[in-house]
Amino acid sequence: MNDLLISLVLILVKLGLILGVVLTMAAYLVLAERKILGRMQLRYGPNRIGPGGMMQPLCDVIKLLTKEDFVPDRADKWIFLFAPGLTALAALLSFAVVPFSPPVTLFGREIPMVVCDLNIGLLYIFGLSSLAVYGVVLGGWASNSKYSLLGALRGLAQLVSYELALGLALVPVVMSAKSFSLNAIVMAQADWPNLLRHPLAFIIFMISITAESKRTPFDMPEAENEIVAGYHTEYSGMRFGLFFVGEYINLVVIGAMTTVFFLGGWHGPFLPPVVWFILKVLFVAFLFIWARGSMPRPRYDQLMHFGWKVLIPLALLNVVLSGAISLAVNS
């Protein structure tokens, strides 16, 4: 009983820590994205509130909280109100299986630095990312607006198509780790990160995760200059804020996923493992912000063509190739 209580407290502490760190990171990624994009366009970005604009996220939250929570006429009210939560929730839940450090021994107890080391952790993340679609789709459908509906439709088709390529890109990773558990995947990269072992898989993964997370250049579901703001056109106040924060939590999740699957997780010389993990996550987040500053948005049909006709065959080829290579090396 005492043991159960201690492990419960440990889990709660870990949950609180992860929630705090992830939410702070998401809030400051918004600021970082605005500042980095600004510098890429030869402007400063927000720098008025606090030293260097550091209090900007706080002001944004206050602004969003004090705005009117508007429900459009003839919208499907309850689905409309509930949808933004789904997106943010699915993004937050993904962190339960992400290992951010090797186990730590404290007071004679070995504490795994992950909330729950599921042996099907990868499938869990996949399940959540496919459930995150529902927030977008139901929100867009319930708004009773053509732009929202179009955005939701685009999001749906895009997410379903690119999830295939995403899954196929991770097959070689699972092959070399021989497990679905994220902990085992990190452990398998102790000497070589998967980035060097499966470079093609890494490229396919990065492209399809960009589409999966609806980030520029693949932000069709919210293409501002075509369909206003896509699925969250009709949202205001904190419900829009939930979509927005969900997107940036998602960015942290992607960073963590890329780190775990390809960049070797917490492994790294000199610095403590947690620092390495956070540095790698921030680096991946910077990559995505960089891509947003550099790439134009392709046309929608180009996106679907690329996904189905280039990326998925390439991913299949990659699976076959890396299977053959690992078979040849092992035997």
Add this chain to the structure above:
Amino acid sequence: MTTVLFYILGFILLAATLMCITRRNPVHAVIYLVAGFFALALMFYLLGAPLVAAWEVIVYAGAIMVLFLFIIMMLGLAPQEVPEGPGWQRWLPLVLLSASLMACSLLIILQDPAAGQEIPDFYLAPQALGEALFSRYAMAVEMVSFQLLFATIGAFLLGRPLPKGEDQ
């Protein structure tokens, strides 16, 4: 314990499916169906097959239902008018179903009824599952895939553009 939970989950599944087929709004029907799939996934987990439970959520709730929603939204099948009356009454069944699902999953986590059972290896390990699918159940897998192939060919035949001059 397992039996009781199994029947509770079965009841939730049936109730969700019943709600699904009686909804006039297809999007609401899909939401109930997804709730039903969650009950089904929990049932698999209860019986000691977490892999199948995960596939259930990923494939059925995550992909197939999403495609259903796509078709519904694409064809504009959902009715435009929203029925009068307070919305929470319409969603009360879903809230009840989800709450009982949550309670069931909490019970499963705390009790872990599948712990002491004899479970075939391929229920748990992905590698064993793959081996079982492609050796022991190879025939069934092949049959199902042929069925899917036939369905695809049939859909292609139905949907192909008609030759010129030929009428419906």
Add this chain to the structure above:
Amino acid sequence: MNLWRDIKGTLQPFWVTLGYLFKKPVTIQYPEEKRTPPPRYRARIVLTCNPDGSERCVACQLCSAACPVNCISMQAAEAADGRRYAAWFRINFSRCIFCGLCTEACPTMAIQTTPDYEICNRDVLKLVHEKEDLLIDGCGKDTEYNFYEHSGIGVVNERGGNEDEYGPVDPKSLLP
């Protein structure tokens, strides 16, 4: 090759944006840093004076007629010597679009634009400038021009009293 061109075209922008990331932004941080606008900048409108210090405006209404947003209004009055002036002159800066058409219409060079662009105010009524707010001591852009030195026959000076002006022809006399 097409594929090579596409890959290059995809990667090149990354290099460009990375370069911009380390350049100094061109933004001017406004309240702390201010740029000096050129002398002919069109911002706050003023009423200027003659070199001798008298008002230039003759209340001819041309500026108010030229104004596309009708933000200039005035009332004309006449001094004892017949010289016209504006009894009151009002510019509503909350409507002014700073197009400068009034300065082009003005025959006496009274109304002129200045480079002072910081005239925003929280109280909209404070943006309605009266004559005493608009009038300045100087001559503005032209320091020598005086309308009545050239025109306005017989109003301020005797006829023929201005420079470059002939006296009136005497129709009673046949002498050239």
